[in-house]
Amino acid sequence: MFWPMVTLSSFIFNKMKKLLVIGGGASGLMAAGIAAQNGAETIIFEKKLRPGRKLRITGKGRCNLTNIIELKEFLDHFDSGKRFLRQAFARFFADDLIRFFETLNIKTDSERGGRVFPVDNDAGKVVDALENWVHRCGVTVRTNASVESLLTKDGCITGVQVPRESPTAVKAPYANRSRKSRENSRLYQADAVIIATGGLSYPATGSTGDGYRLARDVGHTIIPTRPSLVPVKTSGDTAQQLQGLSLRNVEVSLYVEGKKSDKRFGEMLFTHFGLSGPIILSLSRQIVEEIQSKKKVEISIDLKPALDEQKLKQRLLRDFEQSGKQRFKTILKELLPRKLIPVCCVLTKLDPEKIGNQITSDERKRLGRWLKDFRFEVNGFRSYEDAIITAGGVSTKEINPRTMESRIIKGLYFAGEVIDIDADTGGYNLQAAFSTGWLAGQSASE
Numbered sequence: 001m002f003w004p005m006v007t008l009s010s011f012i013f014n015k016m017k018k019l020l021v022i023g024g025g026a027s028g029l030m031a032a033g034i035a036a037q038n039g040a041e042t043i044i045f046e047k048k049l050r051p052g053r054k055l056r057i058t059g060k061g062r063c064n065l066t067n068i069i070e071l072k073e074f075l076d077h078f079d080s081g082k083r084f085l086r087q088a089f090a091r092f093f094a095d096d097l098i099r100f101f102e103t104l105n106i107k108t109d110s111e112r113g114g115r116v117f118p119v120d121n122d123a124g125k126v127v128d129a130l131e132n133w134v135h136r137c138g139v140t141v142r143t144n145a146s147v148e149s150l151l152t153k154d155g156c157i158t159g160v161q162v163p164r165e166s167p168t169a170v171k172a173p174y175a176n177r178s179r180k181s182r183e184n185s186r187l188y189q190a191d192a193v194i195i196a197t198g199g200l201s202y203p204a205t206g207s208t209g210d211g212y213r214l215a216r217d218v219g220h221t222i223i224p225t226r227p228s229l230v231p232v233k234t235s236g237d238t239a240q241q242l243q244g245l246s247l248r249n250v251e252v253s254l255y256v257e258g259k260k261s262d263k264r265f266g267e268m269l270f271t272h273f274g275l276s277g278p279i280i281l282s283l284s285r286q287i288v289e290e291i292q293s294k295k296k297v298e299i300s301i302d303l304k305p306a307l308d309e310q311k312l313k314q315r316l317l318r319d320f321e322q323s324g325k326q327r328f329k330t331i332l333k334e335l336l337p338r339k340l341i342p343v344c345c346v347l348t349k350l351d352p353e354k355i356g357n358q359i360t361s362d363e364r365k366r367l368g369r370w371l372k373d374f375r376f377e378v379n380g381f382r383s384y385e386d387a388i389i390t391a392g393g394v395s396t397k398e399i400n401p402r403t404m405e406s407r408i409i410k411g412l413y414f415a416g417e418v419i420d421i422d423a424d425t426g427g428y429n430l431q432a433a434f435s436t437g438w439l440a441g442q443s444a445s446e
């Protein structure tokens, strides 16, 4: 049951509990709505003009809300935060999230790999539904209001400071202005504060890493951040020549210092700077780490993963015999996407005009080797601007996983990507944001 129980006593005592949520993304909206339903007087501060800007662009505008695979498998998709998230998922997981959105009139459906999307395929509707819900719950949403610092006293949170320039940060019901701050900023008192400011990726959506600074200023450790689920850059101009080409059902292997270290099967994309697409993004976490430690990183694409070397050899022999009178470049049309053909001829050093029955066995072998091992040297990765998520963040050792409360500052809570948690693509990151938001909202209002 995801809905908080509102008893008469909790209602009476919690009614006046003042809660401030910093950030109106997935985790902040969920936290604020739940806390308000629980009886807390709740304000969200959102630095952009509207909440949920990142949520609107998730899943290529379709919003992959969560994933319906088993919990154990679900957790395996997390790099950091696996153990930490168990408690949050035990309280509010994928089925709860799906039911929650049903109550907001957002029906969902699952697709390949258990990915859950709204049936309307419209992330905008998800944001609108969440916004309407928090308003109905009685949450005050202050947009264009960027929280500058936290206020603490004797190890307890007492409020936040918001600069006055934020034009829509109008007078709050319980704003307490000290003489000194009166000119430049406004102080808001609170019994509890939830930091839900996201990470550093796609900064245009408002996630510019403020939460790390806020947490560090009050004594929290920040695990060094790095872009994750990020496209990678490759040497040479081969990727550029293939720009826009997307390959399905290929197997990509990651080589570090010449040794195979991981592999993925699925879809990838060539870009003007290198490689992207789902399987590249999911390997990127390790690639970033290896590149940062100055290791030699290569990516090998197996263009024919369904055929082992022997079967591929037979297939090539058959193709070249059957089309013996055709040119090499024409025969390749049966084997490769059109855009790959000139690249294949250059890299295998095979003459595109050569007639099929003149292709030697050595040349066929060369082609076979290349089809199984189309290699790229990786020389970097894109910045936070292009990274789906940020790895690193507030250390989970300093957050109580049962409540999301800081172990350092009483009354301070964390939710979402600001915490050191990160997962693969597939709906895992949004579920983590919603689950930690739900738990933080619940605990902070209790």
Ligand SMILES: Cc1cc2nc3c(=O)[nH]c(=O)nc-3n(C[C@H](O)[C@H](O)[C@H](O)COP(=O)(O)OP(=O)(O)OC[C@H]3O[C@@H](n4cnc5c(N)ncnc54)[C@H](O)[C@@H]3O)c2cc1C
Residues within 6 Å of the ligand: 022, 023, 024, 025, 026, 027, 028, 045, 046, 047, 048, 051, 052, 053, 054, 055, 057, 058, 059, 060, 063, 064, 065, 066, 145, 146, 147, 148, 196, 197, 198, 199, 201, 202, 205, 206, 207, 208, 209, 210, 211, 387, 388, 389, 415, 416, 417, 418, 426, 427, 428, 429, 430, 431, 433
């Ligand atoms: C292009 C893209 C596609 C994605 N698609 C998916 C997907 O389909 N499925 C999935 O599971 N995950 C997806 N993700 C990841 C997912 O969107 C994030 O993990 C998730 O949004 C994190 O939620 P959050 O609430 O922690 O942070 P955010 O959604 O980043 O929200 C943080 C909010 O805090 C506000 N803020 C920041 N600092 C302050 C401040 N000082 N004062 C006030 N407000 C502040 C920001 O403006 C922002 O609105 C995608 C990410 C990107 C970039």
